Amino acid sequence: MIEIQGLSKSYNKGAVKAVDDLDLHVKGGEIFGFLGPNGAGKTTTIKMMVGLLKPDGGTVRINGFDIGKEPLRVKESISFVPDNPEVYEKLTGIEYLNFLGDVYGVPGPLRREKISYFLNLFELTGAVNDLVQSYSHGMKQKLVLIGALLHEPQVFILDEPMVGLDPKSSNNLKKYMREHCDSGKTVFFSTHVLEVAERLCDRIGIINQGRLIACGTMEELKTQSRSKESLENIFLELTE
Ligand SMILES: Nc1ncnc2c1ncn2[C@@H]1O[C@H](COP(=O)(O)OP(=O)(O)OP(=O)(O)O)[C@@H](O)[C@H]1O
Numbered sequence: 001m002i003e004i005q006g007l008s009k010s011y012n013k014g015a016v017k018a019v020d021d022l023d024l025h026v027k028g029g030e031i032f033g034f035l036g037p038n039g040a041g042k043t044t045t046i047k048m049m050v051g052l053l054k055p056d057g058g059t060v061r062i063n064g065f066d067i068g069k070e071p072l073r074v075k076e077s078i079s080f081v082p083d084n085p086e087v088y089e090k091l092t093g094i095e096y097l098n099f100l101g102d103v104y105g106v107p108g109p110l111r112r113e114k115i116s117y118f119l120n121l122f123e124l125t126g127a128v129n130d131l132v133q134s135y136s137h138g139m140k141q142k143l144v145l146i147g148a149l150l151h152e153p154q155v156f157i158l159d160e161p162m163v164g165l166d167p168k169s170s171n172n173l174k175k176y177m178r179e180h181c182d183s184g185k186t187v188f189f190s191t192h193v194l195e196v197a198e199r200l201c202d203r204i205g206i207i208n209q210g211r212l213i214a215c216g217t218m219e220e221l222k223t224q225s226r227s228k229e230s231l232e233n234i235f236l237e238l239t240e
Pocket residue numbers: 011012016017018036037038039040041042043044045
């Protein structure tokens with residue numbers, strides 16, 4: 001569960017207000033889609049949620065713990081997939097996965113089972129002994145996803161996770177997100193793919209110039225705008 005209150009962040013000594021007094025609650029069992037135009041503040045928000053950026057003001061609580069006060073308690077129960085899959089180039093795929101297994105304390109037999117399951121799901125088994133530097137963008141993205149899923153995070157946070165994935169892997173990821181939430185866990189992800197957000201998300205938040213301008217189920221979003229059809233129309237109208 002995610003509770004964001006009054007979250008703010010400026011860059012360049014206050015010249016750019018990237019996130020402006022953001023309030024957001026996401027319950028367990030929910031897939032939450034975070035939408036907004038380029039530069040709206042999605043990545044900045046997500047980086048503050050996972051402890052990579054310090055807010056100017058406000059709080060983020062995940063699973064009851066404050067990221068500013070108890071960062072390790074938060075980090076052990078979440079996973080984060082950044083917008084750019086930056087992986088240690090000189091490790092092989094399996095070395096990277098074992099490294100993350102160690103970081104999250106995933107015991108041997110469970111780790112082997114999970115690694116084998118996800119490598120198979122994302123069709124990466126054949127490349128697992130190769131150096132990461134030989135991977136394509138999509139392969140790196142899959143490796144980061146698998147690493148993030150090894151410890152079955154309570155809260156799964158992803159920044160534009162579908163970018164670079166082939167259609168089958170993207171479909172598998174969406175199915176996995178749904179199953180993950182059906183077992184009571186939470187998924188929070190940003191995307192520009194509105195069709196995916198519309199079909200997959202239980203609730204959607206739209207951020208524009210750092211402020212949350214709409215939030216709710218598809219039905220609720222329709223009542224917050226004149227457009228009554230697709231999410232695309234609602235998005236275009238609200239962010240005009
Ligand atoms: N390190 C930084 N230094 C200065 N300004 C920054 C920095 N990172 C982000 N910004 C600014 O903060 C604002 C929000 O950026 P952010 O990356 O959070 O947007 P976003 O919603 O993730 O966009 P996109 O959809 O393009 O990924 C933008 O105006 C951006 O220029």
